[in-house]
Amino acid sequence: MIGIIGAMVEETTLLEKQMTQKNKIEQAGLTFICGLLAGKEVCLTTCGIGKVNAALCTQSMINLCKVDAIINTGVAGGIHEEVSPGHLVIATDLVEHDMDTTHFGDPLGQIPRMDVLAFPCDTLLVSHAKEAAQQMDIQAFAGRIISGDQFIASREKADFLYEQFDAYACEMEGAAIAHVCYVNKIPVVVIRAISDNARSGAALEYQTFIQKAASMSASLVLSLIQKVQ
Numbered sequence: 001m002i003g004i005i006g007a008m009v010e011e012t013t014l015l016e017k018q019m020t021q022k023n024k025i026e027q028a029g030l031t032f033i034c035g036l037l038a039g040k041e042v043c044l045t046t047c048g049i050g051k052v053n054a055a056l057c058t059q060s061m062i063n064l065c066k067v068d069a070i071i072n073t074g075v076a077g078g079i080h081e082e083v084s085p086g087h088l089v090i091a092t093d094l095v096e097h098d099m100d101t102t103h104f105g106d107p108l109g110q111i112p113r114m115d116v117l118a119f120p121c122d123t124l125l126v127s128h129a130k131e132a133a134q135q136m137d138i139q140a141f142a143g144r145i146i147s148g149d150q151f152i153a154s155r156e157k158a159d160f161l162y163e164q165f166d167a168y169a170c171e172m173e174g175a176a177i178a179h180v181c182y183v184n185k186i187p188v189v190v191i192r193a194i195s196d197n198a199r200s201g202a203a204l205e206y207q208t209f210i211q212k213a214a215s216m217s218a219s220l221v222l223s224l225i226q227k228v229q
């Protein structure tokens with residue numbers, strides 16, 4: 001069973017429309033849709049925006065649906081200069097950039113008393129995602145994605161986050177999902193289609209490109225799950 005999580009309906013509706021033999025499970029205000037997608041057993045849900053919503057959803061999915069792996073799909077803002085709307089970022093690892101206990105000597109982003117700073121994605125799933133992007137002729141970058149309960153829209157903030165974390169993209173859910181998967185030992189990959197670049201005109205670009213980016217991300221997920229054994 002493959003779990004698929006998106007933050008917004010724009011990111012999951014396209015996949016749900018292609019599912020068959022659907023069965024819905026309701027819990028904690030969330031709807032988990034289990035069925036077949038491209039011949040594979042999947043559980044699909046929309047988690048809502050932000051790290052708490054993402055973590056709540058991920059743990060509920062693991063408990064209810066007994067998923068063997070999780071794919072997080074959606075959109076993000078680029079913070080690497082080479083990343084622009086229409087590109088794709090496949091996370092190699094993820095950091096919660098707004099966790100700050102530096103006063104106590106921790107590096108920025110470190111969850112206190114956790115044994116890692118960055119939560120890793122499964123190397124095989126990352127490899128499959130990169131292969132799928134190449135076959136679809138989508139320009140994809142593999143690198144770090146950072147998450148926080150903030151919409152990053154200023155060049156100054158984007159520059160700081162890039163310099164601090166060497167990240168390619170920023171969003172609001174992926175690191176929380178990877179965090180929950182890490183402690184549950186569930187393989188995960190986070191895929192983000194770039195809807196805007198935080199270094200210039202993020203809010204305007206977001207409104208212009210979100211539908212296209214969400215469609216791209218959903219298409220890649222569809223291709224990816226066909227590669228998962």
